[in-house]
Amino acid sequence: MRAVCLTLPTNRGCARTIAAVAEEAEYAARTFDVEVHLLVLDSAGERDRAAHASVLGGIAAPGVVVHHLDEARQHRFLSDVVARSGVAKPELVQELMLPAGVSYGACTNRAFLIGAALGCVSVHRRDSDSRYQTADGAPVFPIRHELLSLGRRARDAATAVTETALDPVDGDKTVVLVGSSFIGDLSVDIAEIRDLDPAVYREVVGLWAAEGATETQRRDLVEKSFTGAGAEPFTADHSVLTIVDPMHVDMCNVAFSRVQERIPLPPAVDTIGSDYFLLHLVRAARLPGVQHNRHIVNFHTAERKTDAGFPAYQRRLAKFFLSMRYLHHVYERMAAAGESLLDGDGHVRPDLVAGFVLESTSLDVAPNARRLDVLDRAYRALGGRYRAVAELLAAQRDRLLEEARRDMADFALLIEAWPRLVEASGTTGVPGR
Template sequence: MRRVCLTLPTHRACTGTIAAVAEEAAYGAREFGVEVHLLILDSSAPADLATHRAAVAALPPAPGVVVHHLDEDRQRAFLREVLTAAGLAGADRLLDLLLPSAVSYGACTDRAFLLAEALGCASVHRRDSDSRYQLLDGEPVFPIHHELTALGRRAADLAGTVVRSRLDPGCADRTVVLAGASFIGELSVDVAEIRALDPEVYREVVGLSVPDGYPEIWRRNLIDEAFRGAGTTPFTTDLTTLTLVSPTRVDMCNVALGREVYGRVPLPPATDTIGTDYFLLHLVRHARLPGVLHNRHIVNYHTDERRSDEGFLAYQLRFAKYLLATAHLDTVYAGLAAAGDTLLDAAGRVRPAAVAALVRDSTRIDPADSETRLDVLERGYRSLGGRYTAAADLFAGRRARLIAEARADMADFALLVDAWGALTAHAKGTAVNRPPGSRPSLVAP
């Protein structure tokens, strides 16, 4: 039986989301005859973790659904066993990258990838704790429907199951490795207030996320559409497109990837940096691997924690680090675009060494670009006043450190890409939920 991994990484209270994602898992198992491994990776504080354990225990049993709720101790035990089996140099450093003490959107998903390998899954379907499903006639609209329909199939064989195809015929024999949609509701990044306070500052700051070289009219459109997802129009009927999926049309709360991709290359493990977990979406597009873009958008909302002064500063720091990371990532993405089909080997698989080389090259960019980005950010935030002044002060006080971290994050990513093949190979057959401190034993996937 085909196994798939529906994963929910979380570091906050989300009992409602746990119940909703469990419903999606039951739907996938029931409608598609697959075994769905619901994987909850929990980095929450002790009180929230206890509440989550109770919520998981209260989930009704569902045929074909296997639930795994792993706190960080159990995640760490799993990773240590994989690293020991792989026998890689610098295992402690790799463990820090995969399970850092700070928030890392890429690392939490990398852990899901490795655990999916251990479970023998063919795909990973990711959701987020600060989102919920749309309803149609009172019933939830589950993205897993299109994900399970498309992933792992030859693109040409999907012609009769999608509403439209915009795929180059030259890619028709390739496997569909991505299915995704976006979100409706609040902006995915906390910049709406900046736009309300000063649209010009908004254009300057958000413009830092747009690569150089775009014609001005395209640039303005990209700035206007940034972080807005699919807008606010609710779901009424399905629209599916077979295509080379644009990363700007997909949100990481609503995406599924085949192991043909994540089994070869991980996500950047950068900490306190939004946006870096979209890396594989860019890789898939530039390697000309087919995907399905659908419109079962998830509803995005902002938690109360993000609205607090402390949460505001933490999030603005993550946004600033993202804008610095893009100076490096844009270089990598340009290299991926130039490489195109040569990113694949003779068997049509992504070549990790080609990706690692481009990532390493990006560590050599001129730091003057990062200095300019921080200049724009600090100047704009100071002009807004209020708590944005505190954010500008934070950026100024950490300027050299932030620039150095952006460069180091890319070097760390290249290191992880180099190790990834050994990690995925040795994850297979490793026990997923062994208590910390227990003796390893051979466990079938």
């Protein structure tokens, strides 16, 4: 029986979502020959953690093993792993794995390592600000498609999908990615900008285009950005074996096998979108995946609208735009490398990817300075609390530019350390198991 890890990282109260994900775990254990390790990485406050513990404590389904780790337990696990691994700069590596600020990549990296410690062959990620669609009164669980195909040879997985759009030459490769998207609210909470001024919205969202993008390419990007699968609800299954397009998969609805044991996600703090790197890597290396239509429903939490949450969220968005200066370079280098990203056994080569990431840190920061100029002008034009965000970004301008560059240097370091961390995880116990 294979073990799989279904994980939900959270820093907010989400007892209802946890209960729904637990139902997905129970469905998977009941339907497939798997042991499901339901892993909740909990950075929420004490009262919310207690509510989460109450939900998780009531789970007694055959084949489901619950792991509820607060930050203290996560820290203890990581301390053991880092010590066993013998990596260089252990204090920095541990900080990158469990930083003080919000890091979308770091929380998933912790799930990858804990999944390895639990002997799981795949990691399936969900988010706290989402829920499942229903059909005929029952939840539509993405894990069905994930377990049907993930880890199988592509030509064998073809029997479990609706159609195949994969070149036969890739048929002997392993399916390493299964994912879908979302319906509902935009994945990034900026609909208010679009409502206030569509022209400003187009200018702001266009900031994540690659250098040299044409106006047509920029316009197309803006139209597709953060919209997921639109609004059409689920009616019937459809899945495609293919080289998956990252624009059609969201990290609230994704599962990985093999590749997460070779390369981590960028651990950048306070940076929206820092957890999408593996989607681009899988495509560049021409590794097979399955794209399906069991879209999750995305919704926005009230915290992002509060006096404290709003500027913090807008700063994370600004750092997303700045990160793209470096990530586009890496994506282009990986795309050019193609299948040379893989070794003789079909595994991704960490040394090659780390080299591309480190190379990006020497790029000119002038394009990022221009991005901040555009944000400053746009937010001041919007007025109100956006003007206050403009003041915040202006006061932190040099710091933001340096943070974005340093984030990539840290990512290169973590990639180099990753194989040893994964190996060490395999001999490290998970606290509270």
